[in-house]
Amino acid sequence: MVQKSVHATSDQPKCRLSFCPGAPSLQCSDDRDDKAKIIEILKQCDINHDNVYSKEEIKNVFKSLGSRWPAFRTYLGFFHADANGDGCISDEEVDTLVKYIVGIGYTVKQG
Numbered sequence: 001m002v003q004k005s006v007h008a009t010s011d012q013p014k015c016r017l018s019f020c021p022g023a024p025s026l027q028c029s030d031d032r033d034d035k036a037k038i039i040e041i042l043k044q045c046d047i048n049h050d051n052v053y054s055k056e057e058i059k060n061v062f063k064s065l066g067s068r069w070p071a072f073r074t075y076l077g078f079f080h081a082d083a084n085g086d087g088c089i090s091d092e093e094v095d096t097l098v099k100y101i102v103g104i105g106y107t108v109k110q111g
């Protein structure tokens with residue numbers, strides 16, 4: 001004998017804490033790792049080793065990251081990071097650039 005117990009609990013919101021599959025998951029651990037790898041690529045692309053990045057050097061960075069539009073990305077990167085507008089990314093500005101690169105979703109795959 002099967003007896004269904006029917007409880008009327010319709011006045012309680014059932015799915016208040018349901019997970020939304022489309023919601024971005026919070027990832028904090030990988031972020032720092034990505035940053036470190038991007039800084040590594042930046043250093044490799046600093047051809048004249050002056051710790052200042054010219055447009056040409058930044059374009060190489062985006063090429064290394066596999067960007068399809070390195071010139072466009074360079075333009076936007078400078079727009080975001082070149083605070084004093086002198087046409088190159090100095091040591092103080094490079095952090096903003098790295099944040100920008102991480103922000104647009106470039107991750108560095110090793111191997």
Ligand SMILES: [Ca+2]
Nearest residue numbers: 048050052053
């Ligand atoms: Ca340089």
Ligand SMILES: [Ca+2]
Nearest residue numbers: 082084086088
């Ligand atoms: Ca600058």
